[in-house]
Amino acid sequence: MTLAAVNRLIIYAAKKAVRMAALLVMVSLITFGLISASPIDPLQANAGQAAGSMSQEQLDRLAEYWGVDEPPVKRYINWAGDVLKGDMGTSLLYRRPVTEVISQKLFNSLFLLVISWLVSGVLGVFLGILAALYRGRLADRLIRGYALLTASTPAFWLALLLLLVFSVWLKLFPIGLSVPIGMEAAQVTAADRLRHAFLPALTLSITGISGTALHTREKMIDCLESDYVLFARARGESRWEIVRRHGLRNVLLPAITLQFASISEIIGGSVVVEQVFSYPGLGQAAVTAGTGSDVPLLMGITMITALVVFGGNFAADILYGIIDPRMRRGGEAVEEQ
Amino acid sequence: MDKKPIAESYRRNAAILEIQDLSVTFRQRKGLFQSEDLPVISRLNVTVNQGEIVAVVGASGSGKSLLAHGIMGILPVNARISGEMNFLGEPLTTERICKLRGKEIALVPQGVTYLDPLMKVGAQVREQQPGKEGKRRQKELFSAYGLPEKTEERYPFECSGGMNRRILLSTALMERPKLIVADEPTPGMDLGQAKRAMADFRAFASQGNGVFLITHDLPLAISAADRIAVFYAGTTVEEAPSSDFASEALLRHPYTRALWRAMPQNGFQAIPGTQPYVKDMPKGCVFGPRCPKFTKECLGDIPMRAVRQGTVRCILQHDEHKIREARESKDAQKAQEEREVQKYAGGR
Numbered sequence: 001m002t003l004a005a006v007n008r009l010i011i012y013a014a015k016k017a018v019r020m021a022a023l024l025v026m027v028s029l030i031t032f033g034l035i036s037a038s039p040i041d042p043l044q045a046n047a048g049q050a051a052g053s054m055s056q057e058q059l060d061r062l063a064e065y066w067g068v069d070e071p072p073v074k075r076y077i078n079w080a081g082d083v084l085k086g087d088m089g090t091s092l093l094y095r096r097p098v099t100e101v102i103s104q105k106l107f108n109s110l111f112l113l114v115i116s117w118l119v120s121g122v123l124g125v126f127l128g129i130l131a132a133l134y135r136g137r138l139a140d141r142l143i144r145g146y147a148l149l150t151a152s153t154p155a156f157w158l159a160l161l162l163l164l165v166f167s168v169w170l171k172l173f174p175i176g177l178s179v180p181i182g183m184e185a186a187q188v189t190a191a192d193r194l195r196h197a198f199l200p201a202l203t204l205s206i207t208g209i210s211g212t213a214l215h216t217r218e219k220m221i222d223c224l225e226s227d228y229v230l231f232a233r234a235r236g237e238s239r240w241e242i243v244r245r246h247g248l249r250n251v252l253l254p255a256i257t258l259q260f261a262s263i264s265e266i267i268g269g270s271v272v273v274e275q276v277f278s279y280p281g282l283g284q285a286a287v288t289a290g291t292g293s294d295v296p297l298l299m300g301i302t303m304i305t306a307l308v309v310f311g312g313n314f315a316a317d318i319l320y321g322i323i324d325p326r327m328r329r330g331g332e333a334v335e336e337q
Numbered sequence: 338m339d340k341k342p343i344a345e346s347y348r349r350n351a352a353i354l355e356i357q358d359l360s361v362t363f364r365q366r367k368g369l370f371q372s373e374d375l376p377v378i379s380r381l382n383v384t385v386n387q388g389e390i391v392a393v394v395g396a397s398g399s400g401k402s403l404l405a406h407g408i409m410g411i412l413p414v415n416a417r418i419s420g421e422m423n424f425l426g427e428p429l430t431t432e433r434i435c436k437l438r439g440k441e442i443a444l445v446p447q448g449v450t451y452l453d454p455l456m457k458v459g460a461q462v463r464e465q466q467p468g469k470e471g472k473r474r475q476k477e478l479f480s481a482y483g484l485p486e487k488t489e490e491r492y493p494f495e496c497s498g499g500m501n502r503r504i505l506l507s508t509a510l511m512e513r514p515k516l517i518v519a520d521e522p523t524p525g526m527d528l529g530q531a532k533r534a535m536a537d538f539r540a541f542a543s544q545g546n547g548v549f550l551i552t553h554d555l556p557l558a559i560s561a562a563d564r565i566a567v568f569y570a571g572t573t574v575e576e577a578p579s580s581d582f583a584s585e586a587l588l589r590h591p592y593t594r595a596l597w598r599a600m601p602q603n604g605f606q607a608i609p610g611t612q613p614y615v616k617d618m619p620k621g622c623v624f625g626p627r628c629p630k631f632t633k634e635c636l637g638d639i640p641m642r643a644v645r646q647g648t649v650r651c652i653l654q655h656d657e658h659k660i661r662e663a664r665e666s667k668d669a670q671k672a673q674e675e676r677e678v679q680k681y682a683g684g685r
Binding site: 212227230236245250253324 | 444
């Protein structure tokens with residue numbers, strides 16, 4: 001890479017960093033605004049059932065401790081100031097620092113997300129190419145039908161269906177959680193974790209394939225109808241050679257970009273799927289925090305999720321610039337010979 | 338036609354490519370259940386003999402590229418092809434072209450879109466010969482065409498239009514084909530490069546091969562080709578030796594004459610009207626509506642006739658008197674030149 005290219009990259013990254021900061025500020029403001037507008041009672045969340053039996057004095061002290069009567073703007077500034085110092089507050093429900101809760105839940109979720117992200121990406125590209133090659137024939141119609149069906153299937157319904165078939169009827173997989181019930185943490189093996197992650201990951205994969213498959217199919221059809229494939233045929237290349245040499249090259253690029261951009265969808269889906277499978281990940285924690293009025297945790301999860309989604313899109317942008325020679329070298333002048 | 342006469346004609350003429358009565362139609366959906374056939378090429382005849390460059394000259398958008406694609410067997414699926422195509426005396430069937438293309442028959446396509454945008458051009462040129470020998474041959478061709486060494490590491494978008502033309506040309510010469518089908522190979526090249534390309538075609542043809550040059554550039558065709566087939570509205574209206582283009586009177590078809598008069602040095606006169614669209618082809622002669630010598634007989638079937646060393650799809654009887662005159666003036670000119678040469682030589 002030339003010096004000019006490095007400079008371009010630095011400027012690009014700097015611009016992106018500013019954008020990311022702006023995005024996080026906006027997301028936190030909107031989340032905070034929504035929470036403030038909702039009938040949330042931090043006392044209820046923190047003290048739970050015990051709040052009913054507390055004296056008025058105790059309640060007042062708690063209210064003062066949590067800053068219930070402070071105006072929302074001041075509360076937001078307090079929260080934001082702490083976050084900048086690296087303190088995301090304490091979860092009202094888990095009674096542990098938010099960062100600790102999130103890192104643990106995120107680890108559980110990542111396991112699910114990465115598996116389903118990889119599976120849906122690889123299978124999506126494969127099925128998309130297959131559909132394009134057999135365009136209009138049985139294989140294509142099956143794949144397209146599958147993609148359209150899963151794209152319009154609600155994830156929770158699919159999750160319930162899989163749960164019913166594989167866990168309840170066939171008893172092949174556990175009905176929930178990420179580790180066996182009643183087992184000590186030290187005894188949990190990787191196989192146990194995989195067995196518990198299988199159905200949620202399968203649900204996310206099944207619904208995640210459709211977008212990638214349909215997009216890849218379109219791209220591959222464009223590619224197969226292109227002049228360069230026509231020329232490749234005129235040069236005696238076989239169908240398989242064309243797919244290998246030209247098809248993959250031209251299809252993988254948009255597929256990778258799409259796959260990184262689809263991280264948001266998988267995270268969105270994981271909220272629902274984790275809930276159905278009682279899988280203790282970030283998605284489930286988000287639902288718990290939301291329904292349980294755990295403001296610091298909800299804010300924290302929202303920020304982390306926004307960051308991951310932004311990171312996915314950012315990675316897609318960067319990768320495009322690195323993989324596609326037209327982007328990588330496009331800035332350099334074309335030399336006339 | 339059975340095989341025997343073709344084989345004989347091959348021995349007689351050493352024809353590399355013979356195309357007789359070639360028609361290409363596109364089936365187009367019309368409404369929900371109906372479809373209609375669009376004849377884009379009809380009853381086209383052209384032959385490329387050993388050692389020859391034959392040019393097919395026609396206006397842009399007249400379906401010339403489809404002719405090239407028809408020969409290579411890469412027409413779209415909704416195209417129907419009929420007529421006779423023979424390569425080295427044997428029918429050029431779909432199965433046969435699939436085996437021959439890229440090996441015996443090479444295509445030089447029209448433009449940069451025929452290169453894979455994400456593949457380095459060197460690798461694309463070497464596609465069928467990835468080994469050391471291929472690398473050597475590719476370097477040789479690139480240097481012959483004035484493409485710098487580092488070009489092979491570039492992507493098509495990093496090369497200029499002229500460079501890409503020369504890269505496409507190199508792809509055809511990489512293999513050792515018997516026939517090159519070149520579809521508008523020169524636009525974007527400068528005069529020197531175009532001449533160089535034509536000289537390479539000539540050298541290639543003189544090794545007992547054939548070149549089928551498709552172009553809209555009549556002056557290029559006249560200077561480079563041995564014979565010229567004039568393409569109009571999907572068919573060849575005339576096939577003539579290039580030398581006949583020296584004088585209007587030697588040309589056989591009114592359209593060819595109109596083309597000749599449209600050349601800058603011959604008056605730069607355009608004739609009114611445009612080529613008919615495939616959906617409303619005129620009855621009888623395709624050139625009828627624009628022909629200055631149109632008669633009622635032109636509405637009938639117009640067969641291909643042999644006139645002198647060429648053929649013409651026109652019922653008009655030619656003014657043999659004028660042709661003789663033109664020949665005589667040409668002969669007189671030649672004789673004059675010879676006298677001058679002798680005088681010059683004798684003076685020494």
